[in-house]
Amino acid sequence: MATGKSELLNGVADQAEARGLTVLRATGLRAERRTPMAVFGQLLLNAGRAEGPRDLPERDGLARPEQGELRETSATRVEQLLDDARFTAMLRDPDYEREEHVRAHVMRSLTTALHASADGRALAILVDDVQYADIPSLQCLQHVMRELRAKPLVIVLGLRTGPRAERPMFSAELLRHPRLTQLRLVPLGERATAEMLREHLDEATARRLAPDVHRVSGGNPLLIRALTHDILAHRPPTDPSLSALHALTVGDAYRQSVLSCLHRGEDSVLAVARGLAILDDAASDTILAGLLELDHETVTLSRRALESAGLAEAGTFRHPLARTAVLDDLTRDDRIDLHRRAADLLRRGGAEPPVVARHIVAAGEVTDEESLDVLWETATRARRDEDVSLAIACLQLADQACPRGARRSEILAELTRCVWRVRPSTVGPHLRALRSAFDEGWLAEQAVPALLAGLLWQGRFDEAAEIARKCQGAYEGTSAVSAYLGAGAVRTTYPVLRERVGADNWPAPHGTADVVTGRGSDPRSRAGAALNTVLTRGVDPGAADLADAVLQGTPLNDANLEALTCSLNVLIYSDRLTRAAHWCDALLREATKLGGPGWQAPLSAVRAKIALRQGNAGDAVRYAVNALAWMTPLGWGVGIGSVLATLVSAHTAMGQYDQAMTYLDHHVPDGLPETRYGLELIHARGQLYAATGRVRPALDDFLTCGELMTRWGIDQPALIPWRSAAAEMHLRTGGEAEADRLVKEQLSKCGPGQSRTRALTLRVLAEVAGLRRHHHALHEAIEELEECEDRLELVRVLGALSRSHHALGELGQARMMARRAWRIARDAQAEALCEQLLPYGDGDVPAVERPTGHGESCPSEELTDAERRVASLASFGHSNREIARKLFITVSTVEQHLTRVYRKLNVSRRKDLPHDLLADTAC
Template identity: 30%
Template sequence: MSTGLIERDAQLAIATELLERAVAGGGGLLVVEGLAGTGKTRLLAELTAVARERDAAILTARGGELELDVTYGIARQLFERRLHEASAEERDRLLAGAARLAQAAVGSDADVVFSPETGVDHGLYWLVANLEAEGPLVLVIDDAQWADVASARFLLYLARRVDSLRVLLMLGIRSGEEPADPGLIHHLRAQADRRVVVESLTAAGSEALLRGTFDGTLPAAAIEACHRVSGGNPFLLGQVAGELVTSAPADERALLERINTLIPSEVRLSILLRLGRLDDRARHFAEALAVAGEGASTTLVAAIADLDPLAVTGPLDELTRAGLTQAGDVARFVHPVVRTAVYADISLGRREELHAAAARALADQRAPVEEIAHHLVLTSPRGDERVSGTLREAAERALARGAIQTATALLRRALAEPPAPSDLPAVLVGLGEAALRDGSIPESIQHLGRALELEPPPELAVRTAVALGTAYSAQGRIDDAFAALEREGVRLGGAAQLRLDAERALLANWIRDTTTPPWRDQLLRDFAALEGRTPEERFALVQAGLFVSFDRDGRSDAAVVIAHKALGAGALTAEFPVDSVAGAQAPYVLVMAEDLDAAERERVALFARARDHGSISELLMASFISGQSALARGRLASAAADFEVALDLALTLGESPVGLRSVAFACTWMVEALLGRGQVEAARTVLAGAEALDAFERPELVWARAGRAFFRLGVEHDADGAAADFLAFGEAALAGGYEERGALWRVWAAPALAAAGAHERAVALADEQLAISTTWGAPGGLGTAQRIRAVVGDPAEAEARLTEAVDSLRRSAYKLELARALLDLGRALRRDGQRSRARSTLEESMELAARCEAAPLVADARAELTVLGARPRRAMFSGVDALTAAERRVAEMAAGGMGNREIAQALFVTEKTVETHLHRTFRKLSISSRRQLPQELRAV
């Protein structure tokens, strides 16, 4: 393979093999690494040429050390031009489906809701998929170590799914540079299908390069010296050679002395010397290009340099002949080292002038506000209120995207400008919110308090007071938080006061273990009497419903009434901000109160909104509600599928409180559902993943210990270990001061304690839960508590207690729990010699367990029937019963009429994953078409 590259054939061959595989349909990630100047960019260029020969579409981007704060800057470079050049019809096709969410990153669609947890990365993935539908696609990102955090996160999201597409993702990463987010770059490296390291040239390689440059006229001693001073770095070697071409002494001794002075710092100096030899227009163009950044249009650079756009060819050609820039569609330096050298040499005053000119030029071109602000932040304050306004707008977008440091820098600069008096509160609020999210609580309190002193308009005042209350709470200053919320509520009055009173109640609901404000209960009772006619009333009703649900003395019928008023016939789900978990709290109350049909209706609406907006948080909440409802009904396969989706989504939220709590609960409930089906190895895998996260040691993930306890008790028969885990879960709930009705830890812990020999404590916990469940009044939870009390108590009382449990459970939707109670009752009846009644009871248990796909429970019921001398039919878990949780979920969605692409977009998976699940489903069900799915699924 002859390419003109020196000592790079092996790397090129490895990369070409991966390219061929991607073109054939098996996409992948190639990482090309090397120190600055070793030739990774040249290797990527060669690979790009090879890809073009294979008729692959090429999209390119390049990171820049001066553009790290431009959110989704890499994504914009990749796709913005392609979308701009597309016809309206083609653009609609490329942005169809979930891909429309990409507009928040690469477009200016104001209708796209965007936040750190909205699926913009999901949208960008589907934009890539839509582009790939036209043919093989190669995405080339050089200097990826300088990718902004949002773009790096997208690249990782894509890399984990690219194997299902005809897409090769090629990343050039410069070694020895500190990325914006080292963790993301580390994960990208780890995700690579192949990594190619571009080393410095050997002595032979340096000789080959230099002999080509000097046509064999450079003495061997000089070649050796050039290799030594450059370290074999091709870029530095080329710079040394360039200096010698223009000023090489004729005497060999003098030549060697000259070479020895050309150390890397001198090479950088030589760049500036070459620039200094050029005319003013070329120098001004180079300075403007250094300020504009990689890939800037010549029109933009000309505007910055105050040159005629039609007269830039001359300066650009002059720079190219000097070896400083390279020819192409856009203006580029030959290497980032050149740009750095040129930029650093510009005087501070001149640099600010150029950045100001860049901001004006970009504004004239209607560029995204972030790009304009990137330059404005590098200028000194001049009292221009318009500058402050632009910086604030860019900061708000950065804050929404999770770019906290960028937002803070922009807002501080806006504050220094300074802003117009009418804009000052908003700037202070933005700074306060950024500091709060960054953990700088004292600074947050300072900015937010000052903003409230300025008495901002109501909407901003509510936002400010809520943030200030949160900041005070984070410092443990609960009374100050209550006072700030109350004081601002009284000042504003009306709907704003109700909104802030609801925030006070929300805070009071979660600190009940430390203090109970004297006004809390009355305030929440007042909320419960509201009709739910406005968003503020509905939010207040959510707090009232949660209060009733989490209170030990709460009643389910009252909670249901409040929850329905809060929901407002769908109004609550529609009006809550995207990604707000509060939108799912009222449906969760319905699940806890066992109004499962109503909860399911709300889950469908929440799921639809999550899919439309690409909201990870809302899809997570919808999956939890669906999973808990399915688990309660005994639909174990559906429950496991829901919790599998929830776990995957929760993991994408990282170290956020919502993410951590969701990971822990998803692990626990998924393990419960899997073990209920007898899928021991699948449950073991889930727990191994939790252990890899150190979930069983970290307090914020303590809820995952309940999942491990299920496994310890049911599989490993470690009653002591299971009891310890269940009790740790319970202690966390008690410390939080609430009754977690979706996780009855006392019911779980009591059998483990009894098995460990701690009978008195087991009975005490069972009695406690029975009292709580009796007051709550929901029949499923009551029957469950009654069953456990019978199991751990006096065997002489078991039959009567279990009969009560069965009666309660028959009035509920808890079919699996009913099957368990019937099994326990059948055992008690058999021991009491009531064989006929025992047999009918056990047969009903076995039938219900089979409908729930609860293989272990079926086996237990059969074993009891066998002891009675019966010969029960063997329930064969085949067909639908044999489907995995994920296969079941995909099959249900396909049976409902959704196409493969729709399913993939809704579940945040790849289309290939959906195809794989359906292929396996067809095989297990012995069908050949998705048209047969509805009938097969209805049969169970």
């Protein structure tokens, strides 16, 4: 198909005419293959138009016609002969070659007329697509070959090969002819493809695109021309020479040419092409034969025809657009019918469920229970293989076909989780379906947690509480609902739900010891128990270790996402920030690879919170902005409060108060203040008020946090250190006694391992205690900060220490501390803290000491990991002996590392070491 037969015939015709031959041409048409004398009539009529009517002279070697025939030589006579032949042929079977369709004397007269048209010159007869020629014309052509074999005559027949032998008797007769020459056209090679491209493209572009054009076209000249047209049609207006075009553009011309090839071919070839498009990778010859109701040999030969035409290769289409074109060419009913039959054939043939399910989904109907099983199994595998789109398609169709009951409940719940992952803002209809099923009384208990989770995320606490109360009597056993409500994540994130359900109806949460010893061994229960322990009883090393274990042994998927984010929050509240950053970065990489805004958004939000607590305000803003970009506000639900809180706090630390205020004006769900996320936003707002001098509103926000946390039973400074924040506001208003009470109360709540929380508490305690009692508390705070690496809090502590030295008249120490703090604040982009440090450095602001001009690398990048660890600890004031003890190396090794660090960073003193090395140091 379309490999250049017509082009070859055109070339023969041009050469024949150039050499003085009389050329007669005809073309067989599929629509005329049963029309008698259609092809031979074209030859005679073309001869008449070319030469006009003339007498038919007597020729040597020909049977001498009757005297009356010689006189009637006009075109009218030719028409009469053709009519005679047609009349005789109409009495015969148009597809039966074994009988005579044209009487012998008529064929002789027609042959004479044909030869006479040459007017004594050599004659060239060219017939294209002879496979569509009618039998009477072929019998006349055979007569011409026999009668004129001694005459100057060339006959060229263009025949398209296919799975079925067209007109086998005529083909056999041709093979017996002694002067037969067969030319089999093959697809063009890459060099010939480039030659065709050079006719329309410049040399460089043709050479560059030739490999891709040849790969897509298979060397088919028609497809090469179509691809050339697509290239020219899509050339950029700014580059008409196509000099910048490196990728092949496949468009509508290629699509139309593919269909043209197929529709000009045999019906069986078109049918097999459609079967290939439907079955795709599952298209074996056996399945194709059953789907199309063709014999195996026809399918095999048709596939070869497609490959020889450059449309297919190794059983599949060479380009996806070819498959799309074939599918689009089918009517909707035909396409659905083929998919339905394909699903049935593949299922009976033992194909894998995902292969069968794609056809069930395409057909859009579930015919039996077995098809429902296939859809569910495929959805399960698709979720495991991260093909969420296929999972959603299967679940949606299964939901439509499945009757009400436990199975449909499970389908609805799973569909809700999948949709939330990829399109969180569109989960509303699925939640409504779950709610309707619950109200109608057929929602299975196992699906209720999915409904509750969606309602809570959207801030619909009254509905969630109503369902939770009804569940106490709606099911014989309430293990699934109780387990969900008793999880620490629900209790600590939505504490208001417990108030509305009632303490008597609320299941008791698992403790850390319970899950370690075996109760609630699933990741969600273990992570929830660890979070509940940290937020209700205080930081517990066992809870942090449990969270770390969950992160190590739990894969990222829809069911485990909540457990993983809970575990990350446990590490955050336990001040294991480096460990939390490590795990969150790993999960973010996996979420980015697998895709899904429902994963990337919450993980980015957690990463922003980690960066903020590490004192990296710029990174916190970047992660938080990314989190907001992954999901719309509707998809975020009440969780948006945590992201906004991070943005407000980070911009406040950077001195960008107007930007922080814009995030406070962001629309939030009504139920946000009744969640843990709302607490974070209130605290962030208080920080902004405090930074801008609005002491009373800031104090009100901090005290509000305290009231809510106390009422909800999550009053732990690891979550929000509201007491120290309120104490700072009391100090500004002269309430030293109340400040002293609050900060000492918070210090008593700081358990082991709370390095960051304890450090900021010690800083405020030092402020309350007075100048002469500053130093011990502040130095202790610096030691605590070495464990958690909060650079912003370190700046505040160093600033307080500088102010203390300045007030005592120790100006050199004050400048040294201020300079050190200023460098850290500058690296953390905390402009507001930089400005606060200027007075205590006596205006001696350090210049930027580490140039990083265009194309230069930062000197710190040249440090080895070991040098970086030593330099980081030294920058915090550790002695060489202390560094050696912490890193388990000798003092001599520490000295050698520091010598190389000083040389690489071009510094001469320990206090000049940069503090941004700290973020790269492992705990």
